[in-house]
Amino acid sequence: MERNGTQQGKIVLGLGNTLRGDDGIGIAATAELAKKFAGRAEFVCTEEMGFALLDYLSGYEEALIIDSICTTGGEAGEIHRFSLEDxxxxANGSAHYLGLPEAAQLxxxxxxxxPANVHILGIEISQPFDISPSLSPELKEKLPAILENLESLLRELL
Structure with a gap:
C-alpha cells in the first residue's frame, strides 16, 4: 500500500515492525481494513517512525494511526484510543529521534x-521484543475480534 499522491481527505496509517512479531499488528490490521474501507480513506502501511511520518501525513485533513502498544496490565488485543494531544x-535522550508528537510540533x-485531527488506535501486545516475521499465536487467535473492533471504530471515525 503505497501513497497514491493524493494529499487531501483522510489517511489510515498502519505502523509497526513486521520482523518484531506482534509489533507488526498495526500493519497487519491496516492491510485487512483497507480491503473493507477502500475509497473512504487512503490506507498506507509503513515501518518508518518519527519525522519520516510527515511524508505520509502531510496534506491530509484527518489521520487515523494504528499501531501496537504495550501497557502495564493491558490484555493482548485490547484497543486503546488516543488523540495526538494525549x-x-x-525531550528524550537522543537528538536523533523524533516521535510523532515532536514531528507534529515541527x-x-x-x-x-x-492533519488537524489525529486519532491513534493502540492495539495492546504482550511480547513487544520478540523477533519473528509473524504474529504470536495469541494475537493471531484474537485477530478476528481485533478487526471487528477496529471496523466499528473506523465506521465512527471515517
Missing part, C-alpha cells in the same frame, strides 16, 4: 500541512 512533545512550526 502525547505532548517532550510541522506546525515549519508550516508543513499536517
Amino acid at each position: 502525547f505532548p512533545p517532550r 510541522a506546525r512550526e515549519m508550516r508543513i500541512p499536517f
Whole structure:
C-alpha cells in the first residue's frame, strides 16, 4: 500500500515492525481494513517512525494511526484510543529521534500541512521484543475480534 499522491481527505496509517512479531499488528490490521474501507480513506502501511511520518501525513485533513502498544496490565488485543494531544512533545535522550508528537510540533512550526485531527488506535501486545516475521499465536487467535473492533471504530471515525 503505497501513497497514491493524493494529499487531501483522510489517511489510515498502519505502523509497526513486521520482523518484531506482534509489533507488526498495526500493519497487519491496516492491510485487512483497507480491503473493507477502500475509497473512504487512503490506507498506507509503513515501518518508518518519527519525522519520516510527515511524508505520509502531510496534506491530509484527518489521520487515523494504528499501531501496537504495550501497557502495564493491558490484555493482548485490547484497543486503546488516543488523540495526538494525549502525547505532548517532550525531550528524550537522543537528538536523533523524533516521535510523532515532536514531528507534529515541527510541522506546525515549519508550516508543513499536517492533519488537524489525529486519532491513534493502540492495539495492546504482550511480547513487544520478540523477533519473528509473524504474529504470536495469541494475537493471531484474537485477530478476528481485533478487526471487528477496529471496523466499528473506523465506521465512527471515517
